[in-house]
Each structure stands twice: as structure tokens, then as C-alpha cells.
Amino acid sequence: MDPNLPMVNVVASGIGRVILNLVNNAFYAVDEKAKSGPDNHSDEGYQPEVLVSTKKTENGIEISVKDNGKGIPESIKDKILQPFFTTKPTGQGTGLGLSLSYDIIKAHQGEIKMESTEGLGTTFKIYLPMS
Structure with a gap:
């Protein structure tokens, strides 16, 4: 985490919940990929990785949560922010x-964006404006 980030006015428990959720999802994704085993030669020696980083942007800060899990299929990318939509088995999500x-970030006048490539991983980026 960058110690030189500008101040942003947030409800700490809300933003904490968002980051925790994104990190939990990332760990779930890499765990699922690791459990699935090598389905092709590119997965041999798979090393699960979850990275959290921050940086200053022109108007605030960016918090990024990146994993090298299975990624999100193109067919469901537009559904993942909908209430009650889950890819997890019954009872797990x-x-x-x-x-x-999404609602918490919007309440902070921020944005949440997702980039994902099936088979390679997912990155969620949160943008929060400066105070």
C-alpha cells in the first residue's frame, strides 16, 4: 500500500467490507483453480496469487485486487453485480x-470496475475521489 496516498473521506467499515469481499472472492477463485488441477500444460506448476495494491489517480485513489484464478466467463460478466447472482455452489455464496x-462504492461517489480473462484471472479496481 502506498503510504503517500491523498486523504479520501470514507466510511471505513463500508470500504473495509468491500475490500474484504473482493479479497475473499479472489482467494476463492485461486483455490478453485488450484483444486481443479492442470487441465492443460499451461496450468502445470500453478502458483495461486492474489495482489492488493493502491495508487494515486488524478482525482483520488485506486485500490486494485488482482488474482490469477479461473477468470469470469464472458457470458456472465454483465450479471456479477446483480443481487443474488452467484457462481458458487448452493450454501457457499x-x-x-x-x-x-457496488452500492457501497457508489455511495462514496466512487466507481468499481472489473477486467477478467477466462483462464487467466480477474482484477477489480475501486476508484474513490479525494476529500
């Missing part, structure tokens, strides 16, 4: 994590 995260 409520489908509310990303939806609530």
Missing part, C-alpha cells in the same frame, strides 16, 4: 457480496 460492494 449469497450473491450479495459484489452487489453490496
